[in-house]
Amino acid sequence: MSVHTKTTPNSLTPVAQKFILHWGEMGTRWGINRTVAQVHALLFLSPRPLPADEIAETLAVARSNVSTSLRELQGWRIVRVVHVLGDRRDHFESIKDVWEIFRIVSEERKRREIDPTLRVLDECVQEVKANPQGDAYTRERLTDMREFLMAMTGLFDEVIHMPAGALKGVLKLRGKVVTMLGKKAV
Amino acid sequence: MSVHTKTTPNSLTPVAQKFILHWGEMGTRWGINRTVAQVHALLFLSPRPLPADEIAETLAVARSNVSTSLRELQGWRIVRVVHVLGDRRDHFESIKDVWEIFRIVSEERKRREIDPTLRVLDECVQEVKANPQGDAYTRERLTDMREFLMAMTGLFDEVIHMPAGALKGVLKLRGKVVTMLGKKAV
DNA sequence: CTCTCTATTCAGAAATTACTAAAAACACCG
DNA sequence: CGGTGTTTTTAGTAATTTCTGAATAGAGAG
Numbered sequence: 001m002s003v004h005t006k007t008t009p010n011s012l013t014p015v016a017q018k019f020i021l022h023w024g025e026m027g028t029r030w031g032i033n034r035t036v037a038q039v040h041a042l043l044f045l046s047p048r049p050l051p052a053d054e055i056a057e058t059l060a061v062a063r064s065n066v067s068t069s070l071r072e073l074q075g076w077r078i079v080r081v082v083h084v085l086g087d088r089r090d091h092f093e094s095i096k097d098v099w100e101i102f103r104i105v106s107e108e109r110k111r112r113e114i115d116p117t118l119r120v121l122d123e124c125v126q127e128v129k130a131n132p133q134g135d136a137y138t139r140e141r142l143t144d145m146r147e148f149l150m151a152m153t154g155l156f157d158e159v160i161h162m163p164a165g166a167l168k169g170v171l172k173l174r175g176k177v178v179t180m181l182g183k184k185a186v
Numbered sequence: 187m188s189v190h191t192k193t194t195p196n197s198l199t200p201v202a203q204k205f206i207l208h209w210g211e212m213g214t215r216w217g218i219n220r221t222v223a224q225v226h227a228l229l230f231l232s233p234r235p236l237p238a239d240e241i242a243e244t245l246a247v248a249r250s251n252v253s254t255s256l257r258e259l260q261g262w263r264i265v266r267v268v269h270v271l272g273d274r275r276d277h278f279e280s281i282k283d284v285w286e287i288f289r290i291v292s293e294e295r296k297r298r299e300i301d302p303t304l305r306v307l308d309e310c311v312q313e314v315k316a317n318p319q320g321d322a323y324t325r326e327r328l329t330d331m332r333e334f335l336m337a338m339t340g341l342f343d344e345v346i347h348m349p350a351g352a353l354k355g356v357l358k359l360r361g362k363v364v365t366m367l368g369k370k371a372v
Numbered sequence: 373c374t375c376t377c378t379a380t381t382c383a384g385a386a387a388t389t390a391c392t393a394a395a396a397a398c399a400c401c402g
Numbered sequence: 403c404g405g406t407g408t409t410t411t412t413a414g415t416a417a418t419t420t421c422t423g424a425a426t427a428g429a430g431a432g
Contacts, residue, residue: 013321015314019328022306029299031217033420044331047323052379062422067380088430089378096327098334113215120208128201135199137233141282142205145230148284219390238409248392253410274400275408374432381426388419397410402403 012058016045020059035061036069040079040094044101049082049091077104103160114153121146198244202231206245221247222255226265226280230287235268235277263290289346300339307332 012020020041027037038059043050050058056066070092073079078101081090095101121142128139198206206227213223224245229236236244242252256278259265264287267276281287307328314325 013324015310015317015321015328016324018306018313019310022303026299026303029217031215035420045324045327064380064382064423065421068421071380096330098330102334102338113212117208117212120204124201124205127204131201135201138199138202138231141231142201144282144284148288152288221390250393250410250412251391254391257410376431377429379426379428382422382424384422384424386419386421388417390415390417392415393413395410395412398408399406400408401406 012042016042019045033069033072035059035065036072039066039069040073043073043079043092043094044096046093049084049093051087051089051091053089055092076108106156106160110153110156114149118146118149118153121149198228202228205231219255219258221245221251222258225252225255226259229259229265229278229280230282232279235270235279237273237275237277239275241278262294292342292346296339296342300335304332304335304339307335 020038023041024034024038027040028034039055042055042058052066052070053063055070056063059066070079073092073094074081078095079092082093084091095104124142125139125146128135128142132139206224209227210220210224213226214220225241228241228244238252238256239249241256242249245252256265259278259280260267264281265278268279270277281290310328311325311332314321314328318325
């Protein structure tokens, strides 16, 4: 038997449940496993780090499923393991700063998905340059796409790396950003 | 028998094939059906509108599968049906302006996913306000998330609605945007 | 070294999603 | 109308993804 007095029965409040279910649903729409998203939502709402078995119990999924979900969330760098005095089990906590979560996940998706796409586009543009017979149109489309992605991710990188304080300021400027940028730009 | 002289055998160039396969793969990672993404990639590269059966043949998928994929792409508003003189079949073409594609898809995803999430968050915050015993922490997390999403989508909306010309200008400012905004904001 | 608790891996089961072929519906023509 | 070419729907199949429970591995305590 475990040494632990079974921390809490830990039934979710209706609000927590609602948020966690919705978050899981949103996950699936963005290519993220439902359980992974639910585990994240739970940790995000939790005022203290949770051990895996408690997560499993709370969400009513298998312990092994939680294990892989936690591993994945650690891969996304938005969940980390911490330890609690007198408890041998790993406990997990989520980053709580929403801006930070967004920043990290964006970076990770850029690294995993946009960067490889840019590499493919580079190769495609190279290859279509080498064979200039006929596919002038293809070449144009691919070049367009490549340049758009480069420009867009460049801009995005800049915004994403702004110190949190600066961003909060920018968000206050709503309605002025376009005008400002527009004037300088057009 | 069809009246059409089977437009073209229409084997893809290696480059087109590479791009289409990669695009399909990227689709799956963002919660978009692989075939849907491939159909879109094909239309994006095609210099002329294509009829469904030609798409099916080129991608080697069932005609019915193409039909639903096209329907979905029309739902995203990035593909539309056009007609070709002397041909009863529907032909389909993709928007070609990459910025426009991005803008429309972003708007659509906001409408389908972010807006409902904001509604859920509103409800959650309301409910947790009504029961103020205990879940002060939950309330804080949910409020944070709600405000972040509102601010972020607000800013995003502004950028996304910039006239294409202005955006191209902004993209040229790379390296200066943060400084500019930062000065005004901090 | 062994015992106990915990975490991970894995092979199969379950569930979901995607796809196909056939049928039905539609639209236009004569 | 009836016929022909086309698109959409549908019901079943196939493929993929997710999840589980059991087995394995790991890590510290005594």
